[in-house]
Amino acid sequence: MQFNEHKSIYLQIADYMYDQILSGQWPDGQRIPSIRDLAVQMEVNPNTVTRTYTMLQDEGTLQNKRGIGYFTADEARKMVLGKRRADFINYELPAIFNTMRQLGVTPEDLHELFRKQSKE
């Protein structure tokens, strides 16, 4: 996996996991890859994956069954969706709108760009 320079790796792994859950590749209540396996796949230190799993467990997105492995929570998809939506609307969007105003990008421009990108 390719990592961004300016965001910590464990957060980028979290993003990846949110993706998996939202896209349905990791259905609710299912077992997910072990820390070791994901670390190998991502070419990353297992400690780093551990940190991500622990964080997601703390916020309730993951469950840990001792000696067996990690599982998505029973309502994982719904939780992630709600949490990310709130984050997006409350924190990211205001910053985005601010940037748009500074750069003179209108919502219409955005609409246009969105359509263009969707075609690709």
Place this chain on the structure above:
Amino acid sequence: MQFNEHKSIYLQIADYMYDQILSGQWPDGQRIPSIRDLAVQMEVNPNTVTRTYTMLQDEGTLQNKRGIGYFTADEARKMVLGKRRADFINYELPAIFNTMRQLGVTPEDLHELFRKQSKE
């Protein structure tokens, strides 16, 4: 100035400076506050401001006349606008659109939110 927790101060100062240039408060080719002055105004260590100024000089946004001070580049506004616009469209927007699709936020929703926010 109030600083955000999760972004380094010197980068937030850079954002402030981009604002000043884009909004026309610091016209092209004009002298800008000395490192010491801005440090006092921002309630920050001069070294921190130095770091910002040096970075903006390296990227061509600022010019430096020895013993006199820092100046905005001759085409500072145009450069900043172009650079930030390209960054926004090429790097930030794809990520935003991706998030929107995952969360089921449509461009229409966005438009609505934009209008709502503009009224505040």
Place this chain on the structure above:
Amino acid sequence: MQFNEHKSIYLQIADYMYDQILSGQWPDGQRIPSIRDLAVQMEVNPNTVTRTYTMLQDEGTLQNKRGIGYFTADEARKMVLGKRRADFINYELPAIFNTMRQLGVTPEDLHELFRKQSKE
């Protein structure tokens, strides 16, 4: 390490690093000493080494893996060689030739001096 009076330390450290790369002591893609280690070895403050490393990273000579350390770039030697050669030929040589003409030093004189110096 002994430092020259008239050139800043962090630039002299950069010169040292170019040497290491050009001479093959630091092969491409290899880990180099940590900031703290080099600082101890050079009897210099770690911040000073940080400045050098950051500069070389910005210009692409070094790469950084978070929490692990700094590495020479994959084509570090080639890059450094090309860059320094171009600088030498385009910027330093014209000035040198200019001085030689003013002082009446001919290329033959130079050749002679070179041979003499090589023997020492």
Place this chain on the structure above:
Amino acid sequence: MQFNEHKSIYLQIADYMYDQILSGQWPDGQRIPSIRDLAVQMEVNPNTVTRTYTMLQDEGTLQNKRGIGYFTADEARKMVLGKRRADFINYELPAIFNTMRQLGVTPEDLHELFRKQSKE
């Protein structure tokens, strides 16, 4: 006049003056431009020119007649030639040769480049 970034202005002015003397444009014992005039011509603070004149006076290249102006010394050309030659051979050349060895530039290459440049 265009100034180099990494060398102080007063030293670059000194270089300019050495040029004038060596090339014979400022013959021995002749009056040279006043500080004020040279400062205007160079678009520089008069203090900066003062510093250069003082330095050259201290080393004997210039003479100052109070209320009249600055003059080149009686043997200015000869002095400058000797001093710069010694500097060149003792300080600059060793560094140049060192760089050449690192970059694999041979004296023959140099000879070739010199001839090429002389034709332009």
Place this chain on the structure above:
DNA sequence: GTGGTCTAGACCACC
């Protein structure tokens, strides 16, 4: 352990 950032304070060259 690694690097990244920030502060406080100092000294210097330069304009």
Place this chain on the structure above:
DNA sequence: GTGGTCTAGACCACA
């Protein structure tokens, strides 16, 4: 006055 550099020391996030 200006910026440039360096030190000492601290705290933090990260692997």
